Amino acid sequence: MKVVTHSGTFHADDVFAFSVLREALGAFSLVRTRDAALIDKADIVFDVGGIYDAARGRYDHHMRDLPRRSDGTPYSSVGLIWRDYGRAALSRLVPGIGEDMRDVVWQDVDTSFILAIDQADNGIASASQGHLALLIEAFNPTWDCTQSYDEAFLEAADFARGILLRACRQAHAEAKALSLVQAAARQARDSRVVVLDRKLPWEKAVFEDDLRDLLFVIYPNEDRTSWYCRTIPPEPGSFGQRLSLPESWRGLQEEEFSKAAGIEDGVFCHPSGFICGARSRESAIRLAEKAIAAGR
Template sequence: MRVVTHSGTFHADDVFASAILRAALGEFDFIRTRDQETIASADIVFDVGGVYDPSTGRYDHHMRDLPRREDGTPYSSVGLVWRDYGRNALERFVPGIEEGALDAVWQDIDTGIILSIDLADNGISSASPGHLALLIETFNPTWDSKQTYDEAFTEASELASGILQRAGRQAYAEAKAMAFVLGAARGGKSPQVIVLDRKLPWEKAVFEGGLTDALFVIYPNEDSTAWYCRTIPPEPNSFGQRLTLPEAWRGLQEEAFSKAAGIPDGVFCHPGGFICGARSQASVIELAERAIAAGSQADAV
Protein backbone atom coordinates (compact mmCIF):
# COMPACT_ATOMS: atom_id res chain seq x y z
CA MET A 1 0.00 0.00 0.00
CA ARG A 2 1.22 3.49 -0.85
CA VAL A 3 0.26 6.49 1.28
CA VAL A 4 1.11 10.02 0.19
CA THR A 5 1.07 13.48 1.70
CA HIS A 6 2.80 16.70 0.70
CA SER A 7 6.51 17.37 1.06
CA GLY A 8 8.15 20.40 2.67
CA THR A 9 6.83 22.25 5.72
CA PHE A 10 4.40 20.22 7.79
CA HIS A 11 1.68 20.99 10.32
CA ALA A 12 -0.09 19.11 13.09
CA ASP A 13 -2.89 17.82 10.87
CA ASP A 14 -0.68 15.91 8.42
CA VAL A 15 1.67 14.74 11.18
CA PHE A 16 -1.14 13.32 13.32
CA ALA A 17 -2.90 11.87 10.27
CA SER A 18 0.22 9.90 9.41
CA ALA A 19 0.46 8.54 12.97
CA ILE A 20 -3.18 7.45 12.87
CA LEU A 21 -2.79 5.68 9.54
CA ARG A 22 0.37 3.93 10.70
CA ALA A 23 -1.46 2.57 13.73
CA ALA A 24 -4.57 1.62 11.75
CA LEU A 25 -2.89 0.04 8.72
CA GLY A 26 0.51 -1.13 9.92
CA GLU A 27 3.41 -0.91 7.52
CA PHE A 28 3.01 0.87 4.18
CA ASP A 29 5.05 2.76 1.63
CA PHE A 30 4.92 6.39 2.80
CA ILE A 31 5.91 9.20 0.48
CA ARG A 32 5.95 12.95 1.00
CA THR A 33 5.76 14.64 -2.39
CA ARG A 34 3.88 17.06 -4.61
CA ASP A 35 4.51 15.07 -7.77
CA GLN A 36 1.11 14.66 -9.43
CA GLU A 37 1.80 11.24 -10.92
CA THR A 38 2.87 9.83 -7.57
CA ILE A 39 -0.18 11.35 -5.92
CA ALA A 40 -2.50 9.93 -8.58
CA SER A 41 -1.11 6.41 -8.21
CA ALA A 42 -1.31 6.30 -4.39
CA ASP A 43 -3.84 4.23 -2.45
CA ILE A 44 -4.38 6.93 0.20
CA VAL A 45 -3.63 10.63 -0.15
CA PHE A 46 -4.10 13.18 2.63
CA ASP A 47 -3.59 16.95 2.93
CA VAL A 48 -2.64 17.28 -0.73
CA GLY A 49 -4.05 16.56 -4.19
CA GLY A 50 -7.08 18.84 -4.19
CA VAL A 51 -9.56 15.95 -3.91
CA TYR A 52 -11.85 14.83 -1.12
CA ASP A 53 -13.30 11.41 -1.89
CA PRO A 54 -13.12 8.80 0.90
CA SER A 55 -14.23 6.07 -1.52
CA THR A 56 -10.93 6.48 -3.38
CA GLY A 57 -8.81 7.26 -0.31
CA ARG A 58 -8.53 11.00 -0.99
CA TYR A 59 -8.47 13.21 2.10
CA ASP A 60 -7.52 16.72 1.08
CA HIS A 61 -9.35 19.71 2.52
CA HIS A 62 -7.73 22.61 0.65
CA MET A 63 -10.61 23.46 -1.63
CA ARG A 64 -13.45 25.97 -1.61
CA ASP A 65 -16.12 23.30 -1.01
CA LEU A 66 -14.14 21.66 1.77
CA PRO A 67 -15.52 18.79 3.89
CA ARG A 68 -17.24 19.78 7.12
CA ARG A 69 -18.52 18.18 10.29
CA GLU A 70 -22.25 17.97 10.90
CA ASP A 71 -22.17 21.28 12.77
CA GLY A 72 -20.43 23.02 9.87
CA THR A 73 -16.93 23.02 11.36
CA PRO A 74 -14.39 22.38 8.58
CA TYR A 75 -12.23 19.31 8.76
CA SER A 76 -8.48 19.26 8.38
CA SER A 77 -6.77 16.13 7.12
CA VAL A 78 -6.44 14.69 10.63
CA GLY A 79 -10.16 15.04 11.33
CA LEU A 80 -10.99 13.20 8.13
CA VAL A 81 -8.46 10.43 8.75
CA TRP A 82 -9.51 10.08 12.38
CA ARG A 83 -13.15 9.82 11.34
CA ASP A 84 -12.48 6.88 9.02
CA TYR A 85 -9.43 5.20 10.60
CA GLY A 86 -9.44 6.32 14.23
CA ARG A 87 -11.32 3.34 15.63
CA ASN A 88 -8.93 0.90 13.96
CA ALA A 89 -5.97 2.95 15.20
CA LEU A 90 -7.28 2.82 18.77
CA GLU A 91 -7.02 -0.97 18.77
CA ARG A 92 -3.26 -0.50 18.48
CA PHE A 93 -2.94 2.64 20.59
CA VAL A 94 -4.92 1.01 23.42
CA PRO A 95 -4.24 -2.74 23.38
CA GLY A 96 -7.14 -4.72 24.80
CA ILE A 97 -9.68 -1.93 24.52
CA GLU A 98 -13.19 -3.33 24.83
CA GLU A 99 -15.44 -2.94 21.82
CA GLY A 100 -18.15 -1.39 23.98
CA ALA A 101 -15.81 1.48 24.94
CA LEU A 102 -14.41 2.10 21.47
CA ASP A 103 -16.92 4.74 20.38
CA ALA A 104 -16.67 6.63 23.67
CA VAL A 105 -12.88 6.75 23.51
CA TRP A 106 -12.94 7.70 19.82
CA GLN A 107 -15.40 10.51 20.59
CA ASP A 108 -13.35 11.77 23.51
CA ILE A 109 -10.24 12.17 21.37
CA ASP A 110 -12.21 13.53 18.41
CA THR A 111 -13.77 16.36 20.42
CA GLY A 112 -10.46 17.10 22.14
CA ILE A 113 -7.14 16.74 20.34
CA ILE A 114 -8.52 16.18 16.83
CA LEU A 115 -11.05 19.02 16.79
CA SER A 116 -8.49 21.37 18.30
CA ILE A 117 -6.13 20.69 15.40
CA ASP A 118 -8.95 21.01 12.85
CA LEU A 119 -9.88 24.43 14.21
CA ALA A 120 -6.30 25.71 14.31
CA ASP A 121 -5.42 24.40 10.86
CA ASN A 122 -8.45 26.06 9.28
CA GLY A 123 -7.97 29.35 11.13
CA ILE A 124 -11.24 28.99 13.03
CA SER A 125 -9.44 29.49 16.33
CA SER A 126 -6.02 30.94 16.93
CA ALA A 127 -3.31 28.66 18.25
CA SER A 128 -1.99 30.28 21.41
CA PRO A 129 1.61 29.70 22.53
CA GLY A 130 1.89 26.13 23.77
CA HIS A 131 -0.94 24.88 21.55
CA LEU A 132 -0.32 21.37 20.27
CA ALA A 133 -0.40 22.59 16.66
CA LEU A 134 2.43 25.07 17.29
CA LEU A 135 4.47 22.53 19.23
CA ILE A 136 4.36 20.15 16.26
CA GLU A 137 5.41 22.95 13.90
CA THR A 138 8.61 23.46 15.93
CA PHE A 139 9.78 20.13 14.51
CA ASN A 140 10.20 21.74 11.08
CA PRO A 141 13.91 22.21 10.36
CA THR A 142 15.34 25.68 10.89
CA TRP A 143 16.93 27.50 7.97
CA ASP A 144 20.42 26.48 9.13
CA SER A 145 19.58 22.86 9.96
CA LYS A 146 21.07 19.92 8.10
CA GLN A 147 18.10 17.74 8.94
CA THR A 148 15.72 17.00 6.07
CA TYR A 149 12.00 17.73 6.26
CA ASP A 150 11.25 14.03 5.94
CA GLU A 151 13.51 13.20 8.89
CA ALA A 152 11.90 15.92 10.98
CA PHE A 153 8.43 14.74 9.96
CA THR A 154 9.23 11.24 11.18
CA GLU A 155 10.28 12.59 14.57
CA ALA A 156 7.12 14.69 14.83
CA SER A 157 4.96 11.71 13.83
CA GLU A 158 6.52 9.58 16.57
CA LEU A 159 5.62 12.26 19.11
CA ALA A 160 2.06 12.42 17.73
CA SER A 161 1.78 8.65 18.04
CA GLY A 162 2.85 8.79 21.68
CA ILE A 163 0.33 11.55 22.41
CA LEU A 164 -2.49 9.56 20.84
CA GLN A 165 -1.49 6.45 22.78
CA ARG A 166 -1.55 8.35 26.07
CA ALA A 167 -4.77 10.16 25.21
CA GLY A 168 -6.41 6.89 24.21
CA ARG A 169 -5.41 5.17 27.43
CA GLN A 170 -6.58 8.12 29.51
CA ALA A 171 -9.93 8.21 27.69
CA TYR A 172 -10.34 4.45 28.04
CA ALA A 173 -9.61 4.62 31.76
CA GLU A 174 -12.19 7.40 32.07
CA ALA A 175 -14.76 5.37 30.13
CA LYS A 176 -14.22 2.38 32.44
CA ALA A 177 -14.43 4.66 35.47
CA MET A 178 -17.71 6.09 34.25
CA ALA A 179 -19.21 2.63 33.88
CA PHE A 180 -17.93 1.64 37.33
CA VAL A 181 -19.33 4.77 39.03
CA LEU A 182 -22.70 4.44 37.34
CA GLY A 183 -22.88 0.80 38.42
CA ALA A 184 -22.01 1.71 42.02
CA ALA A 185 -24.58 4.51 42.05
CA ARG A 186 -27.38 2.34 40.68
CA GLY A 187 -26.56 -0.54 43.00
CA GLY A 188 -26.13 1.54 46.13
CA LYS A 189 -28.38 1.79 49.15
CA SER A 190 -29.14 5.47 48.60
CA PRO A 191 -29.12 7.57 45.40
CA GLN A 192 -27.68 10.41 47.49
CA VAL A 193 -24.46 8.57 48.40
CA ILE A 194 -22.16 6.88 45.87
CA VAL A 195 -19.85 4.36 47.55
CA LEU A 196 -16.73 3.38 45.59
CA ASP A 197 -14.26 0.72 46.66
CA ARG A 198 -11.35 2.49 44.93
CA LYS A 199 -10.25 6.01 44.05
CA LEU A 200 -11.06 6.89 40.46
CA PRO A 201 -12.50 9.79 38.41
CA TRP A 202 -16.21 10.14 39.25
CA GLU A 203 -17.16 13.62 38.02
CA LYS A 204 -18.00 12.67 34.42
CA ALA A 205 -20.33 9.89 35.55
CA VAL A 206 -22.15 12.25 37.91
CA PHE A 207 -22.69 15.06 35.42
CA GLU A 208 -23.07 13.10 32.20
CA GLY A 209 -24.74 10.06 33.73
CA GLY A 210 -27.69 11.94 35.16
CA LEU A 211 -26.90 11.36 38.84
CA THR A 212 -28.79 14.47 39.89
CA ASP A 213 -29.73 13.14 43.35
CA ALA A 214 -26.16 12.32 44.38
CA LEU A 215 -24.78 14.53 47.17
CA PHE A 216 -21.65 12.68 48.35
CA VAL A 217 -19.03 10.32 46.94
CA ILE A 218 -17.28 7.85 49.26
CA TYR A 219 -13.87 6.47 48.29
CA PRO A 220 -10.57 5.31 49.90
CA ASN A 221 -7.15 6.88 49.55
CA GLU A 222 -4.54 5.07 47.47
CA ASP A 223 -3.57 2.55 50.17
CA SER A 224 -7.02 2.32 51.84
CA THR A 225 -5.68 3.60 55.18
CA ALA A 226 -8.33 6.31 55.16
CA TRP A 227 -11.68 6.92 53.54
CA TYR A 228 -13.09 10.18 52.25
CA CYS A 229 -16.55 11.67 52.04
CA ARG A 230 -16.49 14.23 49.23
CA THR A 231 -19.32 16.65 48.49
CA ILE A 232 -20.53 16.87 44.89
CA PRO A 233 -20.51 20.32 43.25
CA PRO A 234 -23.64 21.61 41.49
CA GLU A 235 -21.88 21.65 38.11
CA PRO A 236 -18.51 20.62 36.62
CA ASN A 237 -15.46 22.61 37.76
CA SER A 238 -17.51 24.40 40.40
CA PHE A 239 -16.23 25.15 43.89
CA GLY A 240 -19.75 24.97 45.29
CA GLN A 241 -21.44 21.97 46.87
CA ARG A 242 -24.86 20.42 46.43
CA LEU A 243 -24.84 19.95 50.19
CA THR A 244 -22.12 21.38 52.42
CA LEU A 245 -20.80 19.41 55.39
CA PRO A 246 -22.08 20.65 58.78
CA GLU A 247 -20.58 23.86 60.10
CA ALA A 248 -19.83 22.22 63.47
CA TRP A 249 -17.40 19.77 61.82
CA ARG A 250 -15.36 22.17 59.73
CA GLY A 251 -11.69 22.65 60.50
CA LEU A 252 -11.62 19.92 63.15
CA GLN A 253 -9.21 16.97 63.22
CA GLU A 254 -8.82 13.60 64.88
CA GLU A 255 -10.40 13.43 68.37
CA ALA A 256 -12.13 16.81 68.12
CA PHE A 257 -13.65 15.93 64.78
CA SER A 258 -14.63 12.44 65.93
CA LYS A 259 -16.43 13.87 68.95
CA ALA A 260 -18.25 16.56 66.95
CA ALA A 261 -19.32 14.11 64.23
CA GLY A 262 -20.16 11.22 66.57
CA ILE A 263 -17.83 8.61 65.05
CA PRO A 264 -14.91 6.72 66.65
CA ASP A 265 -12.23 7.16 63.98
CA GLY A 266 -12.52 10.58 62.38
CA VAL A 267 -9.49 12.09 60.68
CA PHE A 268 -10.47 15.60 59.57
CA CYS A 269 -13.06 17.89 58.04
CA HIS A 270 -11.84 20.60 55.68
CA PRO A 271 -12.63 24.17 56.76
CA GLY A 272 -14.36 24.68 53.40
CA GLY A 273 -16.86 21.94 54.19
CA PHE A 274 -16.36 19.99 50.97
CA ILE A 275 -14.50 16.92 52.21
CA CYS A 276 -13.99 14.96 55.40
CA GLY A 277 -12.34 11.67 56.28
CA ALA A 278 -12.25 8.74 58.65
CA ARG A 279 -10.30 5.50 58.96
CA SER A 280 -13.12 3.20 57.93
CA GLN A 281 -15.67 3.01 55.16
CA ALA A 282 -18.48 2.55 57.65
CA SER A 283 -17.61 5.81 59.38
CA VAL A 284 -17.51 7.94 56.24
CA ILE A 285 -20.83 6.48 55.12
CA GLU A 286 -22.18 7.47 58.52
CA LEU A 287 -20.72 10.96 58.04
CA ALA A 288 -22.56 11.30 54.73
CA GLU A 289 -25.82 10.11 56.27
CA ARG A 290 -25.47 12.51 59.21
CA ALA A 291 -24.67 15.42 56.87
CA ILE A 292 -27.79 14.66 54.83
CA ALA A 293 -29.89 14.46 58.00
CA ALA A 294 -28.44 17.75 59.21
CA GLY A 295 -29.19 19.35 55.86
CA SER A 296 -32.76 18.09 55.94
CA GLN A 297 -33.26 19.51 59.43
CA ALA A 298 -31.85 22.87 58.33
CA ASP A 299 -34.23 22.95 55.35
CA ALA A 300 -37.16 22.20 57.64
CA VAL A 301 -36.41 25.14 59.94
Protein backbone atom coordinates in the same frame (compact mmCIF):
# COMPACT_ATOMS: atom_id res chain seq x y z
CA MET B 1 0.31 0.10 0.38
CA LYS B 2 1.45 3.56 -0.71
CA VAL B 3 0.45 6.62 1.32
CA VAL B 4 1.18 10.18 0.23
CA THR B 5 1.14 13.53 1.98
CA HIS B 6 2.75 16.81 0.99
CA SER B 7 6.46 17.55 1.19
CA GLY B 8 8.09 20.52 2.92
CA THR B 9 6.77 22.27 6.02
CA PHE B 10 4.40 20.16 8.09
CA HIS B 11 1.71 20.93 10.64
CA ALA B 12 -0.06 19.10 13.44
CA ASP B 13 -2.86 17.77 11.25
CA ASP B 14 -0.69 15.91 8.72
CA VAL B 15 1.69 14.66 11.42
CA PHE B 16 -1.12 13.26 13.55
CA ALA B 17 -2.94 11.90 10.48
CA PHE B 18 0.18 9.90 9.66
CA SER B 19 0.41 8.69 13.27
CA VAL B 20 -3.20 7.47 13.18
CA LEU B 21 -2.69 5.66 9.87
CA ARG B 22 0.49 4.02 11.15
CA GLU B 23 -1.45 2.55 14.08
CA ALA B 24 -4.45 1.57 11.97
CA LEU B 25 -2.65 0.05 8.99
CA GLY B 26 0.71 -1.06 10.31
CA ALA B 27 3.57 -0.90 7.83
CA PHE B 28 3.15 1.09 4.62
CA SER B 29 5.25 3.17 2.27
CA LEU B 30 5.03 6.93 2.94
CA VAL B 31 5.97 9.46 0.29
CA ARG B 32 5.99 13.17 1.01
CA THR B 33 5.57 14.90 -2.32
CA ARG B 34 3.56 17.34 -4.41
CA ASP B 35 4.20 15.44 -7.64
CA ALA B 36 0.77 14.87 -9.24
CA ALA B 37 1.85 11.61 -10.86
CA LEU B 38 2.95 10.10 -7.52
CA ILE B 39 -0.16 11.39 -5.80
CA ASP B 40 -2.37 9.79 -8.43
CA LYS B 41 -0.77 6.35 -7.94
CA ALA B 42 -1.12 6.35 -4.13
CA ASP B 43 -3.63 4.23 -2.24
CA ILE B 44 -4.25 6.92 0.39
CA VAL B 45 -3.54 10.64 0.05
CA PHE B 46 -4.00 13.15 2.85
CA ASP B 47 -3.53 16.91 3.18
CA VAL B 48 -2.56 17.30 -0.50
CA GLY B 49 -3.95 16.61 -3.96
CA GLY B 50 -6.96 18.91 -4.03
CA ILE B 51 -9.48 16.06 -3.75
CA TYR B 52 -11.72 14.87 -0.97
CA ASP B 53 -13.21 11.48 -1.79
CA ALA B 54 -13.09 9.01 1.08
CA ALA B 55 -14.16 6.13 -1.14
CA ARG B 56 -11.00 6.67 -3.20
CA GLY B 57 -8.76 7.29 -0.18
CA ARG B 58 -8.40 11.03 -0.93
CA TYR B 59 -8.36 13.22 2.16
CA ASP B 60 -7.43 16.76 1.23
CA HIS B 61 -9.31 19.67 2.79
CA HIS B 62 -7.83 22.72 1.06
CA MET B 63 -10.52 23.22 -1.57
CA ARG B 64 -13.38 25.72 -1.61
CA ASP B 65 -16.01 23.04 -0.99
CA LEU B 66 -14.06 21.51 1.86
CA PRO B 67 -15.39 18.64 4.03
CA ARG B 68 -17.09 19.66 7.27
CA ARG B 69 -18.30 18.09 10.46
CA SER B 70 -22.02 17.86 11.14
CA ASP B 71 -21.88 21.16 13.06
CA GLY B 72 -20.18 22.94 10.15
CA THR B 73 -16.64 22.88 11.55
CA PRO B 74 -14.15 22.26 8.71
CA TYR B 75 -12.13 19.09 8.94
CA SER B 76 -8.36 19.04 8.76
CA SER B 77 -6.58 15.95 7.47
CA VAL B 78 -6.34 14.39 10.93
CA GLY B 79 -10.05 14.84 11.56
CA LEU B 80 -10.84 13.00 8.33
CA ILE B 81 -8.31 10.24 8.96
CA TRP B 82 -9.44 9.82 12.56
CA ARG B 83 -13.06 9.62 11.41
CA ASP B 84 -12.33 6.72 9.05
CA TYR B 85 -9.31 5.01 10.65
CA GLY B 86 -9.43 6.02 14.31
CA ARG B 87 -11.43 3.02 15.47
CA ALA B 88 -8.95 0.65 13.84
CA ALA B 89 -6.04 2.59 15.35
CA LEU B 90 -7.49 2.12 18.84
CA SER B 91 -6.76 -1.61 18.69
CA ARG B 92 -3.04 -0.84 18.91
CA LEU B 93 -3.22 2.37 20.91
CA VAL B 94 -5.38 0.76 23.62
CA PRO B 95 -4.59 -2.98 23.64
CA GLY B 96 -7.53 -5.08 24.75
CA ILE B 97 -10.15 -2.38 24.24
CA GLY B 98 -13.57 -3.96 24.05
CA GLU B 99 -16.09 -3.32 21.31
CA ASP B 100 -18.41 -1.86 23.94
CA MET B 101 -15.84 0.86 24.64
CA ARG B 102 -14.46 1.50 21.15
CA ASP B 103 -17.05 4.03 19.92
CA VAL B 104 -17.13 5.82 23.27
CA VAL B 105 -13.35 6.26 23.33
CA TRP B 106 -13.24 7.19 19.64
CA GLN B 107 -15.86 9.91 20.21
CA ASP B 108 -14.15 11.24 23.33
CA VAL B 109 -10.78 11.54 21.58
CA ASP B 110 -12.45 13.15 18.56
CA THR B 111 -14.23 15.86 20.52
CA SER B 112 -11.61 16.52 23.19
CA PHE B 113 -8.43 16.21 21.12
CA ILE B 114 -8.78 15.84 17.34
CA LEU B 115 -11.32 18.65 17.02
CA ALA B 116 -8.88 21.17 18.51
CA ILE B 117 -6.35 20.35 15.78
CA ASP B 118 -9.04 20.74 13.11
CA GLN B 119 -9.99 24.13 14.52
CA ALA B 120 -6.41 25.41 14.78
CA ASP B 121 -5.49 24.21 11.29
CA ASN B 122 -8.51 25.94 9.76
CA GLY B 123 -8.02 29.19 11.70
CA ILE B 124 -11.20 28.80 13.73
CA ALA B 125 -9.34 28.75 17.04
CA SER B 126 -6.09 30.59 17.59
CA ALA B 127 -3.00 28.55 18.39
CA SER B 128 -1.51 30.47 21.30
CA GLN B 129 1.98 29.85 22.62
CA GLY B 130 2.24 26.30 23.93
CA HIS B 131 -0.63 25.04 21.78
CA LEU B 132 -0.13 21.50 20.52
CA ALA B 133 -0.16 22.70 16.91
CA LEU B 134 2.81 24.99 17.54
CA LEU B 135 4.70 22.30 19.42
CA ILE B 136 4.45 20.03 16.39
CA GLU B 137 5.43 22.83 14.01
CA ALA B 138 8.54 23.42 16.11
CA PHE B 139 9.91 20.15 14.72
CA ASN B 140 10.27 21.74 11.28
CA PRO B 141 13.95 22.31 10.46
CA THR B 142 15.30 25.80 10.97
CA TRP B 143 16.92 27.62 8.05
CA ASP B 144 20.42 26.72 9.25
CA CYS B 145 19.65 23.05 10.04
CA THR B 146 20.97 20.15 7.95
CA GLN B 147 18.11 17.82 8.87
CA SER B 148 15.71 17.10 6.00
CA TYR B 149 11.99 17.85 6.25
CA ASP B 150 11.20 14.16 5.83
CA GLU B 151 13.47 13.22 8.74
CA ALA B 152 11.96 15.96 10.88
CA PHE B 153 8.44 14.83 9.95
CA LEU B 154 9.10 11.30 11.21
CA GLU B 155 10.65 12.69 14.41
CA ALA B 156 7.54 14.83 14.94
CA ALA B 157 5.35 11.79 14.25
CA ASP B 158 7.08 9.77 16.96
CA PHE B 159 6.48 12.62 19.39
CA ALA B 160 2.85 12.88 18.25
CA ARG B 161 2.31 9.15 18.75
CA GLY B 162 3.14 9.45 22.43
CA ILE B 163 0.57 12.23 22.83
CA LEU B 164 -2.05 10.35 20.83
CA LEU B 165 -1.45 7.18 22.82
CA ARG B 166 -1.88 8.97 26.14
CA ALA B 167 -5.02 10.76 24.92
CA CYS B 168 -6.58 7.45 23.85
CA ARG B 169 -5.65 5.62 27.05
CA GLN B 170 -6.93 8.46 29.21
CA ALA B 171 -10.21 8.42 27.28
CA HIS B 172 -10.41 4.66 27.77
CA ALA B 173 -9.78 5.02 31.50
CA GLU B 174 -12.53 7.65 31.72
CA ALA B 175 -14.93 5.40 29.84
CA LYS B 176 -14.24 2.53 32.25
CA ALA B 177 -14.65 4.89 35.21
CA LEU B 178 -17.97 6.07 33.82
CA SER B 179 -19.19 2.48 33.65
CA LEU B 180 -18.06 1.74 37.21
CA VAL B 181 -19.72 4.84 38.66
CA GLN B 182 -22.94 4.07 36.78
CA ALA B 183 -22.93 0.55 38.24
CA ALA B 184 -22.30 1.87 41.76
CA ALA B 185 -25.15 4.37 41.41
CA ARG B 186 -27.54 1.60 40.34
CA GLN B 187 -26.53 -0.51 43.35
CA ALA B 188 -26.64 2.32 45.90
CA ARG B 189 -28.94 1.79 48.89
CA ASP B 190 -29.52 5.54 49.03
CA SER B 191 -29.59 7.53 45.78
CA ARG B 192 -27.96 10.41 47.66
CA VAL B 193 -24.76 8.47 48.42
CA VAL B 194 -22.58 6.50 45.99
CA VAL B 195 -19.79 4.30 47.34
CA LEU B 196 -16.85 3.47 45.05
CA ASP B 197 -14.32 0.74 45.84
CA ARG B 198 -11.43 2.75 44.36
CA LYS B 199 -10.48 6.32 43.57
CA LEU B 200 -11.51 7.20 40.03
CA PRO B 201 -13.04 10.09 38.04
CA TRP B 202 -16.73 10.32 38.93
CA GLU B 203 -17.92 13.81 37.89
CA LYS B 204 -18.62 12.84 34.27
CA ALA B 205 -21.02 10.10 35.33
CA VAL B 206 -22.79 12.41 37.76
CA PHE B 207 -23.60 15.03 35.17
CA GLU B 208 -23.91 12.94 32.01
CA ASP B 209 -26.31 10.54 33.73
CA ASP B 210 -28.07 13.43 35.47
CA LEU B 211 -27.79 11.96 38.98
CA ARG B 212 -29.77 14.80 40.50
CA ASP B 213 -30.31 13.19 43.90
CA LEU B 214 -26.65 12.46 44.52
CA LEU B 215 -25.10 14.50 47.34
CA PHE B 216 -21.96 12.57 48.37
CA VAL B 217 -19.48 10.16 46.84
CA ILE B 218 -17.40 7.86 49.05
CA TYR B 219 -14.04 6.49 47.87
CA PRO B 220 -10.67 5.37 49.33
CA ASN B 221 -7.31 7.09 48.93
CA GLU B 222 -4.64 5.43 46.80
CA ASP B 223 -3.26 3.16 49.55
CA ARG B 224 -6.70 2.58 51.14
CA THR B 225 -5.54 3.83 54.53
CA SER B 226 -8.44 6.26 54.67
CA TRP B 227 -11.76 6.95 52.96
CA TYR B 228 -13.09 10.27 51.68
CA CYS B 229 -16.59 11.64 51.86
CA ARG B 230 -16.80 14.18 49.03
CA THR B 231 -19.66 16.57 48.34
CA ILE B 232 -21.14 16.84 44.84
CA PRO B 233 -20.78 20.21 43.09
CA PRO B 234 -23.88 21.77 41.50
CA GLU B 235 -22.25 21.75 38.05
CA PRO B 236 -19.03 20.42 36.45
CA GLY B 237 -15.87 22.16 37.65
CA SER B 238 -17.69 24.13 40.34
CA PHE B 239 -16.23 24.60 43.82
CA GLY B 240 -19.73 24.81 45.28
CA GLN B 241 -21.63 21.96 46.92
CA ARG B 242 -25.14 20.59 46.55
CA LEU B 243 -25.00 20.03 50.29
CA SER B 244 -22.07 21.30 52.35
CA LEU B 245 -20.62 19.43 55.29
CA PRO B 246 -21.75 20.74 58.70
CA GLU B 247 -20.16 23.98 59.84
CA SER B 248 -19.28 22.40 63.21
CA TRP B 249 -16.95 19.90 61.48
CA ARG B 250 -14.99 22.27 59.29
CA GLY B 251 -11.28 22.72 59.86
CA LEU B 252 -11.13 20.01 62.54
CA GLN B 253 -8.76 17.03 62.50
CA GLU B 254 -8.31 13.66 64.15
CA GLU B 255 -9.77 13.49 67.68
CA GLU B 256 -11.50 16.87 67.52
CA PHE B 257 -13.13 16.01 64.22
CA SER B 258 -14.10 12.52 65.41
CA LYS B 259 -15.79 13.96 68.48
CA ALA B 260 -17.66 16.64 66.54
CA ALA B 261 -18.82 14.18 63.86
CA GLY B 262 -19.68 11.36 66.26
CA ILE B 263 -17.36 8.71 64.83
CA GLU B 264 -14.28 6.96 66.23
CA ASP B 265 -11.79 7.20 63.38
CA GLY B 266 -12.18 10.62 61.79
CA VAL B 267 -9.21 12.12 59.95
CA PHE B 268 -10.16 15.66 58.90
CA CYS B 269 -12.79 17.98 57.48
CA HIS B 270 -11.72 20.64 55.01
CA PRO B 271 -12.37 24.23 56.18
CA SER B 272 -14.55 24.92 53.12
CA GLY B 273 -16.80 21.96 53.87
CA PHE B 274 -16.47 20.08 50.58
CA ILE B 275 -14.59 16.97 51.77
CA CYS B 276 -13.87 15.03 54.94
CA GLY B 277 -12.32 11.69 55.72
CA ALA B 278 -12.20 8.72 58.06
CA ARG B 279 -10.04 5.64 58.35
CA SER B 280 -12.81 3.17 57.48
CA ARG B 281 -15.37 2.81 54.72
CA GLU B 282 -18.17 2.45 57.25
CA SER B 283 -17.28 5.72 59.00
CA ALA B 284 -17.05 7.61 55.71
CA ILE B 285 -20.56 6.44 54.85
CA ARG B 286 -21.76 7.50 58.29
CA LEU B 287 -20.28 10.95 57.72
CA ALA B 288 -22.40 11.30 54.59
CA GLU B 289 -25.50 10.11 56.40
CA LYS B 290 -24.89 12.49 59.31
CA ALA B 291 -24.30 15.41 56.92
CA ILE B 292 -27.58 14.66 55.14
CA ALA B 293 -29.44 14.47 58.44
CA ALA B 294 -27.91 17.76 59.60
CA GLY B 295 -28.84 19.45 56.33
CA ARG B 296 -32.55 18.64 56.45
